Amino acid sequence: MDAEQIRDEDVLKWVLGQRFRAAQKKKALEIRKNIISAEHDGIDEPAGIKAMVEEMNVRMKKQQVRVDQAILRVMDIIEYLPEDSLEKEICEYRHIDMMSWRQIEIAVPMSRSQCNNRYNEAIRMLLQNARVKEIAHEEREKYEEYIQQKSEAKKWRKKRAEKNPEK
Numbered sequence: 685m686d687a688e689q690i691r692d693e694d695v696l697k698w699v700l701g702q703r704f705r706a707a708q709k710k711k712a713l714e715i716r717k718n719i720i721s722a723e724h725d726g727i728d729e730p731a732g733i734k735a736m737v738e739e740m741n742v743r744m745k746k747q748q749v750r751v752d753q754a755i756l757r758v759m760d761i762i763e764y765l766p767e768d769s770l771e772k773e774i775c776e777y778r779h780i781d782m783m784s785w786r787q788i789e790i791a792v793p794m795s796r797s798q799c800n801n802r803y804n805e806a807i808r809m810l811l812q813n814a815r816v817k818e819i820a821h822e823e824r825e826k827y828e829e830y831i832q833q834k835s836e837a838k839k840w841r842k843k844r845a846e847k848n849p850e851k
Contacts, residue, residue: 693807695820695827700761700779703754707782710747713740755780764813771806774799 717740765772777783
């Protein structure tokens with residue numbers, strides 16, 4: 685397998701993971717809102733706090749729209765897999781139901797390595813489809829930016845750990 689194919693696989697896996705990332709962002713917003721609300725519970729809240737909580741509600745609604753859009757996009761991509769195939773089932777469990785690999789291996793039932801083999805086969809099957817391959821190419825730049833940001837964050841954490849080894 686050449687480097688281009690591997691990169692397409694990585695990009696496609698990242699695209700399929702967008703529902704998970706969008707749901708995580710929504711969950712983080714909900715937690716922040718709940719913490720702020722709890723800190724001011726029972727207090728005659730100043731208008732600024734009420735406005736902030738309302739703004740967080742607006743952001744959560746927008747994030748829910750992103751989650752819903754991500755679900756539809758993931759479903760559209762997975763739809764290219766053969767109906768009733770194990771590969772499709774595993775992709776649905778992973779990217780729509782957001783199941784862990786442990787949960788998937790119990791649901792299927794297969795070993796983790798067998799599930800991963802089937803999943804990787806599903807990715808290869810999807811990339812045989814011209815539309816899915818086009819999606820991977822369209823998203824390549826965003827994926828590269830994402831990887832760059834993760835790499836920079838990792839370097840920053842490493843540098844911080846070296847400066848403060850006791851933390």
